[in-house]
Amino acid sequence: xSILKLENISYTYDGRAKVLAGLNYEFFKGKVYAIxxxxxxxxxxxxxxxxxxxxxxxGRILFDNKDVRKIDRYQYRSRYVxxxxxxxxxxxxxxxxxxVELSMRASGKKIENMRKRATELLDKVDLDxxxxxxxxxxxxxxxxxxxxxxxxxxxxPDIILADEPTGNLDLTTQEDVMDIFKRLAHEENKCVIxxxxxxxxxxxxxxxxxxxxxxxxxKRRNEH
Amino acid sequence: xxVIINAxxxxxxxxxxxxxxxxxxxxxxxxxxxxxxIRNAADEAETxxxxxxxxxxxxxxxxxxxxxxxxxxxxDMRAMRERISQYQNLSLSELLAYSESDYVQNFYYSSTISLxxxxxxxxxxxxxxxxxxxxxxxxxxxxxxxxxMGDFAxxxxxxxxxxxxxxxxTSKITNGEMFDIASADMNCLISYELALFxxxxxxxxxxxxxxxxxxxxxxxxxxxxxSHSSSSESSNFPRxxxxxxxxxxxxxxxxxxxxIVEHSASVAVTETDVxxxxxxxxxxxxxxxxxxxxxxxxxxxxxxxxxxxxxSEYYMLSSSDISNYEASLVPLQNLSRFAMTLLxxxxxxxxxxxxxxxxxxxxxxKYEVGVLTAIGIKKGKVAMQFVTELLCVTLIxxxxxxxxGAAVSVPVSNNLLSVQIxxxxxxxxxxxxxxxxxxGGMAGGRxxxxxxxxxxxxxxxxxxxxxxxxxxxxxxxxxxxxxxLIGIGIILTIISSLAAVVFVMRYEPLKILTNRT
Numbered sequence: 001x002s003i004l005k006l007e008n009i010s011y012t013y014d015g016r017a018k019v020l021a022g023l024n025y026e027f028f029k030g031k032v033y034a035i036x037x038x039x040x041x042x043x044x045x046x047x048x049x050x051x052x053x054x055x056x057x058x059g060r061i062l063f064d065n066k067d068v069r070k071i072d073r074y075q076y077r078s079r080y081v082x083x084x085x086x087x088x089x090x091x092x093x094x095x096x097x098x099x100v101e102l103s104m105r106a107s108g109k110k111i112e113n114m115r116k117r118a119t120e121l122l123d124k125v126d127l128d129x130x131x132x133x134x135x136x137x138x139x140x141x142x143x144x145x146x147x148x149x150x151x152x153x154x155x156x157p158d159i160i161l162a163d164e165p166t167g168n169l170d171l172t173t174q175e176d177v178m179d180i181f182k183r184l185a186h187e188e189n190k191c192v193i194x195x196x197x198x199x200x201x202x203x204x205x206x207x208x209x210x211x212x213x214x215x216x217x218x219k220r221r222n223e224h
Numbered sequence: 225x226x227v228i229i230n231a232x233x234x235x236x237x238x239x240x241x242x243x244x245x246x247x248x249x250x251x252x253x254x255x256x257x258x259x260x261x262i263r264n265a266a267d268e269a270e271t272x273x274x275x276x277x278x279x280x281x282x283x284x285x286x287x288x289x290x291x292x293x294x295x296x297x298x299x300d301m302r303a304m305r306e307r308i309s310q311y312q313n314l315s316l317s318e319l320l321a322y323s324e325s326d327y328v329q330n331f332y333y334s335s336t337i338s339l340x341x342x343x344x345x346x347x348x349x350x351x352x353x354x355x356x357x358x359x360x361x362x363x364x365x366x367x368x369x370x371x372x373m374g375d376f377a378x379x380x381x382x383x384x385x386x387x388x389x390x391x392x393x394t395s396k397i398t399n400g401e402m403f404d405i406a407s408a409d410m411n412c413l414i415s416y417e418l419a420l421f422x423x424x425x426x427x428x429x430x431x432x433x434x435x436x437x438x439x440x441x442x443x444x445x446x447x448x449x450x451s452h453s454s455s456s457e458s459s460n461f462p463r464x465x466x467x468x469x470x471x472x473x474x475x476x477x478x479x480x481x482x483x484i485v486e487h488s489a490s491v492a493v494t495e496t497d498v499x500x501x502x503x504x505x506x507x508x509x510x511x512x513x514x515x516x517x518x519x520x521x522x523x524x525x526x527x528x529x530x531x532x533x534x535x536s537e538y539y540m541l542s543s544s545d546i547s548n549y550e551a552s553l554v555p556l557q558n559l560s561r562f563a564m565t566l567l568x569x570x571x572x573x574x575x576x577x578x579x580x581x582x583x584x585x586x587x588x589x590k591y592e593v594g595v596l597t598a599i600g601i602k603k604g605k606v607a608m609q610f611v612t613e614l615l616c617v618t619l620i621x622x623x624x625x626x627x628x629g630a631a632v633s634v635p636v637s638n639n640l641l642s643v644q645i646x647x648x649x650x651x652x653x654x655x656x657x658x659x660x661x662x663x664g665g666m667a668g669g670r671x672x673x674x675x676x677x678x679x680x681x682x683x684x685x686x687x688x689x690x691x692x693x694x695x696x697x698x699x700x701x702x703x704x705x706x707x708x709l710i711g712i713g714i715i716l717t718i719i720s721s722l723a724a725v726v727f728v729m730r731y732e733p734l735k736i737l738t739n740r741t
Contacts, residue, residue: 048734053598053733053734054734074597074600074601074602075600076600077598077599077600078599078600078601079600083598083599085598085737087737089594089595089598089737090595091592091595091596093233093234093237093238094233094237098233102230102599103599105226105229105230106226106596106599106600106601107600151599
């Protein structure tokens with residue numbers, strides 16, 4: 001059974017500009033997906049719908065066979081979906097560790113020794129202890145991106161949504177991050193959905209979901 | 225816990241914003257603390273002070289009520305006089321009976337008669353001729369207590385407690401000693417002016433005569449000479465008789481005076497005048513009595529007991545001490561009212577400023593709201609975090625503000641109180657000057673005179689009690705005030721954060737984060 005399912009999804013901005021129309025798709029655990037398309041195709045909008053930040057104008061999104069509109073979206077976002085935003089969206093008055101801890105506390109899950117786990121997660125995304133204790137404003141774009149990834153993983157969500165997660169990273173780190181996503185999917189059975197312009201990212205995932213403006217999307221399976 | 229942890233982190237990491245809010249709340253708290261401390265002190269002075277006040281009271285005829293009732297029943301002057309004459313001042317025996325009450329701490333009395341100079345003695349300020357008083361008195365019974373205006377006012381006291389001038393320090397024995405107040409011996413105290421005027425000293429004798437019968441004389445031995453702080457020259461009141469001059473006041477024991485009155489009555493000659501009133505040559509004294517009660521509660525209870533024991537409704541227990549005490553609190557009460565008005569203004573203005581700052585604060589933290597809600601924290605929790613932050617800052621500022629307020633409340637309030645008192649005293653002085661009088665008279669209290677009205681001696685010698693305003697207050701900050709301050713802080717927090725809560729609840733995370741992008 002799919003973890004996330006799109007059923008005839010349409011979305012219109014402010015009642016006028018239709019961005020998405022008639023989308024149907026299923027996302028499964030244990031796979032890495034890339035949502036690709038031209039600028040304005042609605043990739044970020046689709047990610048917003050999948051993360052529960054907004055609701056579709058038509059159709060429905062099912063999480064574990066439950067309509068997302070009918071469940072507590074705050075709990076959905078804090079416990080089941082880890083989101084890596086394109087603009088990172090970290091809290092500037094907290095340091096890296098504290099941003100990750102915040103997400104753990106927000107999930108409401110019982111997590112032992114949050115500080116230690118946060119530090120480990122940051123280490124996993126190649127952010128050492130010195131940088132981890134620095135306020136996020138004093139980190140570079142790439143370092144903030146890693147903190148955002150660590151935050152998204154902090155409460156062990158079932159689904160990871162990432163909007164251009166490799167955008168600010170150098171090639172080596174991009175590969176490292178993609179490796180992390182693949183490990184999460186293949187070894188920890190998460191569902192990882194990445195929005196990206198990058199052909200390298202699209203080439204390294206399990207499935208590519210191509211969005212076209214108001215046309216039926218193309219599904220392409222990558223042969224690895 | 226999530227809300228509290230986040231709130232505390234936010235407070236410590238964003239010091240500038242919170243310091244600004246803290247300063248405003250501190251100022252509000254300090255001003256509120258001073259105002260509340262003043263109000264508290266005023267309330268305590270009023271209630272506790274009244275409870276601890278020793279009250280001197282007397283039983284007087286309610287002549288005003290008698291006259292009003294006589295008038296309302298359509299009677300003429302004669303009827304009114306008859307009505308009033310039915311209710312005479314209580315006799316000493318009746319007063320002594322009432323003084324047995326458990327509520328009465330002490331009871332003393334005095335009586336005053338007027339005698340003429342005799343045997344070479346001259347009244348201070350006289351022109352040498354005796355009989356400067358109105359001849360024959362102002363009528364017999366029904367006049368001024370049947371007392372003729374002689375050269376001297378001779379007062380007999382039952383106890384030293386009754387000698388108010390000596391109790392409050394207005395008069396002091398400067399030569400000789402006090403006579404035995406329990407004795408009926410004809411010993412007396414005379415004033416320094418009188419002694420000097422007549423070349424008298426301790427041990428000398430003076431002779432005084434009945435103004436109505438010059439052959440009826442009484443001889444006294446001077447045991448002491450007293451000085452009086454209110455100079456006999458200080459009053460601008462016209463004196464119809466030398467007896468009104470404080471220098472011509474002679475003090476003896478009550479028993480001695482009573483002996484004079486009894487003797488005078490025994491040798492008196494009675495006549496009927498053209499109006500049909502009986503005139504007697506007897507010297508009669510005007511009795512003045514004072515009940516001392518240890519508290520306001522005892523005063524009230526004594527009043528009820530008098531009624532229960534059958535005292536007519538046309539007699540009343542009255543005391544100027546309570547009204548004097550309440551008058552002494554007027555500047556403090558004015559200050560208290562001013563302080564409360566100031567408190568409301570400070571709270572209103574401070575509240576508006578806090579609301580505005582909070583609104584700007586929340587607008588500035590829109591992004592933070594967007595992030596927190598985007599990662600799954602409910603809007604209500606985010607709003608609670610902001611309210612908790614404000615509450616913590618407010619409570620800390622209130623504690624510091626209370627400390628500042630406590631430190632400055634005493635000097636500030638005493639300073640404001642002295643300004644109030646100066647204003648009131650200046651008004652009183654101006655009033656006196658307008659009437660061509662020297663401001664001030666005898667300080668301290670005076671005996672309540674039976675009959676409920678001042679004697680001419682008291683009025684024209686300026687023996688009015690000046691109000692001793694309460695000029696120092698103990699504005700301590702106690703737990704009650706601290707509790708009120710915390711209550712004010714909580715209310716301020718709720719009101720000023722309401723705007724914040726409304727804003728937070730309206731925000732949508734996607735819009736915030738999209739707009740930021």
